Amino acid sequence: MPLKQLKIQHVRNLDDVSLSPLSRINILYGENGSGKTSVLEAIHFLGLTRSFRNSQFKHLVSEGQEQALVFAQADPLATGQAKPLGVERHLDGQVRARYAGSSLGATDLAELLPIQVINSDTFDLLDGSPGVRRQFLDWGAFHADPAFIHQWRGFKRALKQRNSLLKCGKIDPRVRRVWDAEFIQYAEQMTALRQAYIDQLKPDFEAALGALLQGIEVRLLFSPGWDQGKGLEALLHDSFERDLRQGFTSLGPQRADLRFKVGTLNAADRLSRGQKKLVVSAFRLAQGALFHRLSNRACIYLIDDLPSELDERHCRQFCEFLQASANQCFITCVDPAYLSRIWQPETDVxxxxxxxxxxTHRGAPGDQE
Known part of the structure; x- marks a missing residue:
């Protein structure tokens, strides 16, 4: 279990609060606006130095404060020994992250504390832009293979340089060949890692989906961002004049996408909203299952308003899947009556x-009046 204790300072309306002792399943309940989602934001901040609700850090910090701080006793590497983990960020942009007395960079922190969010924005995996799905894909590939971050950074650098040259309007053919070669090298290697990850993920996705949504088959397809049958070098050559007019590279991993199909239709057009929630939840849960199988470590799941748009049967099936997993979960709801009794007696809740x-820590469900 990654997090043992948690202390939050100056995160939205949470001025100075503690959560202890933490369990594998943690249910946060209260009225709307009480601060439940802010607790989830604080945990997300601990792993990624930012909120999942708004990209502007100033909205996360309590009014009148200059910085936010989240501290935990954590065992993210499953060593059996909890160590101090703290993240502090100031409005002026200064960020400090330390684990067991050592400073961490953003990449090290993200690798240390793998976090998944399931909330209303999760629907974007089906309904949103390809960029949302690429982010999901790259999270998985990053945690699945240490080589991915090097290929990702190399590709981003080559893409940025190629686009800069295209915006100039005139490119020396020799310079163009150099950057095209680097672009292609990183693009093909990064795409191979993405494809390998999807191939690994599919069985877990099918298992999670089968547990949550019976009777509907959803196929997961990966589009790399170009026609691999024709080769990226030839396609870049053929599209060069168009790219030059537009000022950016139109083909490559930056155009990759994931597609969900029910029969011949896009899942987004075929499924009800409740079914969509189950599909995207299965996708997120599959990532955690694969991560645990590859690393023997647990993910942290932040699940905002779990009962929303799920009937009692599907909510129970969702919780049964969480119960059988190794993940640590933080779940918000308004009324805890149903969620507090849905777990097996041996589940740590x-x-x-x-x-x-x-x-206020109210103990285990059996402790309630």
Whole structure:
């Protein structure tokens, strides 16, 4: 279990609160606006130094404060020994992250604390832009293969340089050949790692989907961003004049996408909203299952308003899947009555009441009156 204790300072309406002891399944309940989602944001901040709700850090910091701080006793590497993990970020942009006395960069921190979010924005995996799905794909490839981050950075550098040359309007053919060669090298290697990850993920996705949504087959397809049958070098040559007019590279991994199909139709056009939630949840849960199988480590799941848009049967099936997994979960809801009794007696569950920015540990479900 990655997180043992948590202390949050100056995150939205959470001025100075603690969560202890943490369990594998943690249910945060209270009225709307009480601060439940802010707790999830704080945990996300601990792993990625930012919120999942808004990219502007100033919105995460409590009014009148200059910095946010989240501290934890954590065992993210499953060593059996909890060590201090802290992240502090100031409005002026300064960020400090330390684990067990050592400073961490953003990449090290993300690798240390793998976090998945399931909330209303998760629907974007089906309904949103390809960029959302590429981000999902790259999260998985990053955690699945240490080589991915090197290929990703190399490709981003080559793409940026090639686009800069295209915007100039005139390119020396020799310079163009150099950057095209680097672009192709990184593009093909990065795409191979993405494809390998999808191939590994599919069985877990099918298993999770089968547990959550019976009777509907959803196929997962990967589009690399160009026609691999024709070769990227030839396609870049053929599209050069168009790219020159537009000022950017039109083919490559930056155009990659994931597609979900039900029969011949896009899943987004075929499924109800409740079914969509189950599909995207299965996708997220599959990532955690694969991550655990590859690393023997647990993910942290931040699940905002779990009962929303799920009937009681599907909510139970969702929780049964979480119960059987190795993940640590933080789940918000307004009324804990149903979620507090859905687990098996041996499941490690804790309830926290959130009220006006304060948290009260209410023990295990069996401790409630």
């Amino acid at each position: 804790a309830l926290f009441r959130v009220e006006s920015g304060t948290l």
